[in-house]
Amino acid sequence: MRSSPMSGERQGQVRVVFTPSGKRGRFPVGTPVLAAARSLGVDLDSVCGGRALCSRCQVMVSEGEFSKHNIVSRAASLSVQGEAEQKLQLRGTVADGHRLGCQATLQADVVIDVPAESQVHRHVVRKPDEAHDIRIDPVVRFYYLEVPAPVLAAPSGDLQRLQQTLKADWGLDVHGCAFGVLQDLQSVLRTGEWRVTVAVRNSNQIIAIWPGLKERPYGIAVDVGSATMAASLCDLTTGEVLASAGLMNPQIRFGEDLMSRVSYAMMNPEGEKVLTDTVRRAINELVTLVTRQAGVERVDVLELTLVGNPSMHHLVMGISPVELGVAPFTLASDAAMDLPAADIGIQVNRGAHVYALPCIAGHVGADTAAVLLAEAPFDLDAVSLIVDVGTNAEIVLGNRSRLLAASSPTGPAFEGAQISSGQRAAPGAIERVRIDPNTLEPRFKVIGCDLWSDDPAFSERASDIGVTGICGSGMIEVVAEMYLAGILDPDGTIRESADSGSPRIVADGPTWAYVLSEGSPGIRISQGDVRAIQLAKAALYAGVRLLMDRLGVGKVDRIRLAGAFGSHIDGKHAMVLGMIPDCDLDKVSSAGNAAGTGARIALLDRSSRALIEAQVRRIEKIETAAAEQFKEYFVAAMALPHQTDSFDELAKSVQLPGRQATRANQVYQPRGLPNS
């Protein structure tokens, strides 16, 4: 057997190497590239099964790769373009320099590159806040089929011939078929003249069918919060987010906080039904918004994922939230739920399903499960603390060997509620504050304007939005800065104005208040406001401390702050305030909208569902209300700041460049935590 050193052809065979996988093999001349790829297990997409219809199997001939692979790609390595390919290239569906893997056949040794967009199991590259890339392997995939027509001599059901084709062409044993598909099957097969596209879910159930070729299934990740709801529409094939939308939760008219809605449900006949119908209608509205935005038909939405806190989760599902409002705060189920979207009134394709991530415990919801999925602390050796602050703070602590979760009753202060000048994070809200420790004069930033308030151009630039209140992250900063500036005692008392002589400190009944902004409305930080923040941060810290105790660690390796609030707060101020435990500052970061990201992961990567279900089963659920130490930690954590390890460094780091040490450092010795 002889072969030239420059060519691997022997007995009519050619060598092929696929990049980036590096998979290689020998094939007879004339083998289609797609067939070669499949036989080598190369990840090359195809919906139409090699019929030059879907254009998914585009490849490129790599030039100059011969040194690495010892193979030369030559101009004639692949067959010349046929009519089908030329047509698609003219139409622009096949890019210049690309070839259709199902049409091009091997003619000589060649290196073939499979670009990312032609791979089935591609990844979506993570965004800045996200912990990892998302693997794309959706539960719903499309398959184009040419089903044999029935013949009189060998009777068989239409469904059976279709299933046999799925097996023969795609190797899929699909035994299930949605009842609605079965009802339409005969007419669709005949309309499509036996050419149809089926949507197969979990590789085992046909959930939708169309005549002819259909290419793109879409999915929507839905995050239902007590205050706001959000949805992202994704292309299930590419993972791309095509549209996103948010809404206020319309249940707010039945009560600002969850407990008042639960009360509404209990006090009114049909109350639960009203709450359920309201939130389901809002989900449908979100579906309308994102499908319109993306120019996608509702019927092309074939999968949804749902996350939310336990009460929202239960209400969307039509399960009473009443048990979640009373001890022992029992969930109807802490398993994931997977059911037809129509069963909860979501109007998309009638074969579409909703996958709701599992709730973890009565106060730790599917939203936290989603955060967990997005953050994947179970993949790390480092001990992560993940905090998602809302009306409650959901806390997850641990690493690959153990995970613990709890919810701390922080109350709504971090959301700007129950604060005299508090407001939600919206344009006009103060979100950043600095106080000069010498003059006690403040400067601040409001949402919607990128200038500090002491910038000469601020008044003009912020005139449209105004200064309307202070949001949660602003409260964290102002209280921390007030403390650093010596305005607050370590126990949180606002010192009387005589101590500083500053006109910013004014009498407010029997106590004092700090005037942050003198405009109209004036923004004052009252003693009550400081107390509310103290209570909230103490609750959060006590919950974290409890988990650290249970895990047996005195320090966490990294802290991730999730959610809208987590994205806005400054880790340094949070640590000065004693909200979060001691940690290297460069290991404290925002996790962005981790719940939304987790919902999207569950939508795009089928394996993530079993993963999060297993993690939620093994997670240790800690009920703060049942833990004796919680109260003790809570009381101890009321002081400002309650920890010493890195306080000096921290205090320095929040100073503005060139400023002196804080008055707090000069005048007070921080008291530190009680010995515990």
Place this chain on the structure above:
Amino acid sequence: MRSSPMSGERQGQVRVVFTPSGKRGRFPVGTPVLAAARSLGVDLDSVCGGRALCSRCQVMVSEGEFSKHNIVSRAASLSVQGEAEQKLQLRGTVADGHRLGCQATLQADVVIDVPAESQVHRHVVRKPDEAHDIRIDPVVRFYYLEVPAPVLAAPSGDLQRLQQTLKADWGLDVHGCAFGVLQDLQSVLRTGEWRVTVAVRNSNQIIAIWPGLKERPYGIAVDVGSATMAASLCDLTTGEVLASAGLMNPQIRFGEDLMSRVSYAMMNPEGEKVLTDTVRRAINELVTLVTRQAGVERVDVLELTLVGNPSMHHLVMGISPVELGVAPFTLASDAAMDLPAADIGIQVNRGAHVYALPCIAGHVGADTAAVLLAEAPFDLDAVSLIVDVGTNAEIVLGNRSRLLAASSPTGPAFEGAQISSGQRAAPGAIERVRIDPNTLEPRFKVIGCDLWSDDPAFSERASDIGVTGICGSGMIEVVAEMYLAGILDPDGTIRESADSGSPRIVADGPTWAYVLSEGSPGIRISQGDVRAIQLAKAALYAGVRLLMDRLGVGKVDRIRLAGAFGSHIDGKHAMVLGMIPDCDLDKVSSAGNAAGTGARIALLDRSSRALIEAQVRRIEKIETAAAEQFKEYFVAAMALPHQTDSFDELAKSVQLPGRQATRANQVYQPRGLPNS
């Protein structure tokens, strides 16, 4: 180790033998009988799990069994009755002499009898027409549970604790839970104070839940025919039929026969929907009838089975029947269907499912699958021919090694349609006929009167019901008798009256007719009527012959005639007429309502479902319209009678005692079948 010859006690252990299973073992004194039975795998029922609530585990101490089992049961072999048992005995729930297996404990060597009604896997003894006993092992079973209440320190979902209890108490890994159950779960658990009964389907899904103890699940077997519909309500635990009801299929107003209904569906907008709604409403009416009759609540119906011909099957399922009306007569699916009853609008428990037996081919429906299940020809070495005559004749032929099925287009003559004096089998219809071969005088019987028409008391006794027409089985007999009496030529021509001089033969246009009854209305058998029966019997015979060819047999070992028509026709006359092939007369019998029996088997015995699905998959489907020989056989089978083997014997056997040989025997030599 010593033991007295009369006692097996050793080291505080006693011996126990359970009858009828013969299972035996040694147990510590004080072991409850139920526990001993379970550890030995003895089939002893219990719903409440041994809490003296359900009274299902009743047993008896067998006396005098010591010689067989070498064990003496003595008066004190079991513990004395406690309070719970005495109460139940006073209430009559525990029979005299019976003990509760969960309460009575072993005290000395004993033989314990488990009566049939205390066994889980009992059998229902077959009725005269039925082929075998029915094993009772329903898909839905009840389990009584005492679920642990939730505790704050160890949060877990209500569903998860319930599932853990099912596992701990009953060894069941039930992962599924109907969404409706999940929605009610929390309130039912609390209403029942953590004591609930769950209905579990297929050992893997919770489909219903009640507070407290609930004992009896019910099911309904539904048979949807083109003309009539029937339902039987069964106790799923005992297998007992508690109520049965029938209705005319209200679709009849859209067309007497299937094809006119299919036309209606095609010609009218919403036509299919109207047909579907109509038949579903009728099923709900049947449910109303049988539940009322049995005094059972609709919500206690937890399972249904459905059989019917392909068109009825598809229409009930909301699948268009149009493809079944045109070649190649393609089913949407030839698999069994299992779906929530609510999905096809049947109003029973919302967790109930409908199991529709598989259709076999475009003209061989789920009703034939049910007949197959009832008759079980696949369990026999003997070759069975099973014929179910309706508008089409469904034919199954074979044995344990091979099974074939076909449908022959007999038309509606066997149902009394398209016959001049024809009518359905109903009171007043002539169903039995004898013709004196000498005088050509007839005598007959009508449905609803047990006297022959030549009985002096007949006129008076039949005066209420009258003589209104002739039904299918009457037509078989009259045509056979006309032939035996020499009124008919072998080619089916009615001989002119001059041949016999009988006033019973009268001119009827260019042909002749036989006057069967002179009353009002007069019942005449016209030449057209004879031709209609000839066509029908030729179609049936040709179908049978085709299957025999394919199976490679010249003779069948046994013939079972199914359906209402099959129950009424006389095998002998059918053979004289040449409807069915040669067979020992004592091997020809009625299978009764085999389709209904099959539906009941599928309802009561879960294993029967996999069995019939496997049999239907392996059955060879023969399309008569696609077989060349069919037409040839059909033409050949028009003659009367077309077979010779046992004709003389047969002809003799239909004579009345003491009569002479028939004129047919004297005058004609039967022509027999063409050589083929």
